[in-house]
Structures are given as structure tokens and as C-alpha cells.
Amino acid sequence: MTASPFKAIIQSEEELRLLNSPPSELVRNKVITRLDSHCREFISKSPLLFLSTSDAEGGCDVSPRGDAPGFVYILDDTRLVIPERPGNRRYDSLLNILQNPSAGLIFIIPGLEETLRINGKACITADPELMEKMSAQGKIPQIGIGVEVEECYIHCAKAFKRSKLWDPEQWPKREKLPNPAAIIADHVRGLKVTEEQVARSLAESYEKRLY
Structure with a gap:
């Protein structure tokens, strides 16, 4: 076994549980197994979700999916479908699903x-x-991600x-934000692509290939 780069590693549930008191009865019982009217309303008002998947070896990936509120189609109490809009064509999440159907979603x-x-699943x-x-902007998606619901529940607001995510007063000024084009250009340095070229490519993709 490879030595961990971290110290004081917790290695059992027993050790973990000793750190804190047990979850409350409310928390232990808040999980349901179907999309009731509350879950359906939440999904209908959500323009953004995060999808977590993993491959057969446990390699993980988390990816955002977003569109106008209600973009996720609910078939019934236990099934929903996420339209696969144009992306970067790496298919990280989709390739994982082909190997391991277990998935987690967080709706925001x-x-x-x-x-x-x-x-x-x-x-x-x-x-x-x-x-x-699930057509949008006159474009019909080629595929979608179907999910059979096993658990659903509200996650508390502490994070x-x-x-202070929704407090505009806490948002950094635009000019102080990381520059995605500069980051990508640096990460693919071997391709000899400039920041300006990456910025143009991103802008074109955002303008012409959202749907």
C-alpha cells in the first residue's frame, strides 16, 4: 500500500463517529426514495445541477449541467432525464456511466x-x-442522461x-477573477497556443455552440 502524504489518517467509521455526536433523528430520516411534489418543484426551478460519476476503478468526475429552469425532464416519481447539450466532447461523465451507473446529483x-x-442509477x-x-433554442439533443432515483433529500445551507455565495457584496471584482484563457493556455503549453487564441476559441464556442 502506498504511504499517504497526509498525517493522522482516519481509517474506520468507528474512529470517524468518535469525532462528533450522531446525526439527529430528523437528519437520519429525511431521505425519501421518490420525486414527490416538493422535489419536482425544486427541480423545475433549478437552472443548474452538478453530476457526480465514477468509472469501474473508482476514478471520479463531477460536471455541471445547466440551462433554463425546468430543463431536466421528469418522467415520473422515480425517473428523470438530463439533456446532453453540446460540450467539450470529452464525455468524461458519459464514459463513466457506461462503466458504472451509480451517479449523484446536486440541484441548485x-x-x-x-x-x-x-x-x-x-x-x-x-x-x-x-x-x-427537451428541445431548446430549436435544437433537439442527440442523447440524454436518464436517472432512476434511489435517494433524494434536502441538503442544509451551511456551506x-x-x-456567502449568493451575497453580491462578497463577490470579487471581475478584474480580480482568474483568467480561464490564460490558465488553459498555460496548461496546454506544449501545443504552443496563446492566451489570445484560447480566448477567441472560447468566445466562438460560447456564441455558436451552446445548443
Whole structure:
């Protein structure tokens, strides 16, 4: 076994549980196994979710999916579909799903500090009837990610409260934000691509290939 670069490693649930008191009865019982009216409303108002997947060896990936509120199509109490809009074509999440169907979702609504978490089994569907229902900007997606719901529950607001994510007063000034084009150009230095070229490529993709 490779030695860990960290110290004081917790190696069992027993050790972990000794650090704190048990979760409350409310927390232990808040998980449901279907999309009730509350979950459906939350999903219908969410323009952004994060999708977590892993491959057969446990290699993990988390990826955002976003569009107008209600972009996720709910089939029934246990099934939903996420349209696969044009992206970078790496297919990290999709390739993981082909190896391991287990997936986790976190739905976010701007201004709301609580989130909705859903865990279940995912698949890739090209069902033409479903794809047509998720058309946007006159474009029909080629495929979607179907999820069979196994668990869903509200996640508390503490992370959002600590980060003050929705408080504009806490947002950094635009000129002080990291420059994505500069970062990418530096990361692909061997390709001899300039920051300006990357910036133009990103701008063109955002303008012409959102749908």
C-alpha cells in the first residue's frame, strides 16, 4: 500500500463517529426514495445541477449541467432525464456511466441556500420522443442522461452560508477573477497556443455552440 502524504489518517467509521455526536433523528430520516411534489418543484426551478460519476476503478468526475429552469425532464416519481447539450466532447461523465451507473446529483436554485441531492442509477438514452421533449433554442439533443432515483433529500445551507455565495457584496471584482484563457493556455503549453487564441476559441464556442 502506498504511504499517504497526509498525517493522522482516519481509517474506520468507528474512529470517524468518535469525532462528533450522531446525526439527529430528523437528519437520519429525511431521505425519501421518490420525486414527490416538493422535489419536482425544486427541480423545475433549478437552472443548474452538478453530476457526480465514477468509472469501474473508482476514478471520479463531477460536471455541471445547466440551462433554463425546468430543463431536466421528469418522467415520473422515480425517473428523470438530463439533456446532453453540446460540450467539450470529452464525455468524461458519459464514459463513466457506461462503466458504472451509480451517479449523484446536486440541484441548485439561485438565491436559495439549501440544495436538493439525488442519488441513483444512470444510463445514456437516445429515445427520440424524450429528446424532442427537451428541445431548446430549436435544437433537439442527440442523447440524454436518464436517472432512476434511489435517494433524494434536502441538503442544509451551511456551506452556502459560510461561503456567502449568493451575497453580491462578497463577490470579487471581475478584474480580480482568474483568467480561464490564460490558465488553459498555460496548461496546454506544449501545443504552443496563446492566451489570445484560447480566448477567441472560447468566445466562438460560447456564441455558436451552446445548443
